[in-house]
Amino acid sequence: MGEINVSNILPDEKVKSLVQSWLAEDTPNFDYGGLVVGHKMETAELLIKSPGIVAGVPFFDAVFQQLGCEVKWLCKEGSKFEPCTRERIATVTGPCKNILLGERIALNCISRASGVATIARRYLEIVGKTDWKGKIAGTRKTTPGFRLVEKYSLLVAGADTHRYNLSSMVMLKDNHIWSSGSITKAVEATKSVSGFSTKIEVECQSLEEGLEAARAGADVVMFDNFKPENLMSAAKTLKSQFPYVVVEASGGIDEENISSYCVQDVDVISTSKLIQGYPAVDFSLKIIKKNS
16 A cells, blocks of 8 residues: 555635635735735745654645646655755745735644644654554634644544544533433434434543443543543453443543553543644745846
């Protein structure tokens, strides 16, 4: 099997629609700066100015494609730049007015996408130093309107996206359980409508809740806010009785302590830090000055 091109997972029309909404937001009527530069052809260089993993290439491309510009990449998406001092990684050629119309939107997108990929890769590198073979996943705590980019960036880094939205997997959390009366009632009600192809995950605060969820037919049991030593014991007990149930650990997991959660019988570690705690990678787009 050859190298997988992650960008093939993206629906073209969805990306196009996102880009159109971004452009409409940034230029709702007049582009006053466009008067200064006009439509003369120019080439700009994209510079990466801080360490990071490059991600968000399809969205960057789509911005300038919408504006009639051509992007040529000098690196592959997923490339790591560290240390980094203003390295040129792409060029954009087209009418100057249009390059500048797309500049900030494209930079905003790629800097944030690269930020997600960079922190996700860092977590993966930390976990890679252990013997654990499970998956690191981002959560649904995404930026409104920017989820597609953030979830895509996790894939570029090699992390798992977890569920994409409320329709892609059922997750029964404390509010669902309290409102329905019990874990068993919540799972049974869900199974009556979700169909055979939709997995059901239950957030559990104790081993007893985890066992109840597994007995009720949950596919995934998430042990939430467990200490590592308690997690190890709970995961081992649940797996001994329900070996095919996926065990997930979540809650309070960060770079400092994630290694301690990489225990046997845990299949997935999920953390919101991959999407809520990322610093943006610094990029700039500069028109190349012509010799006079």
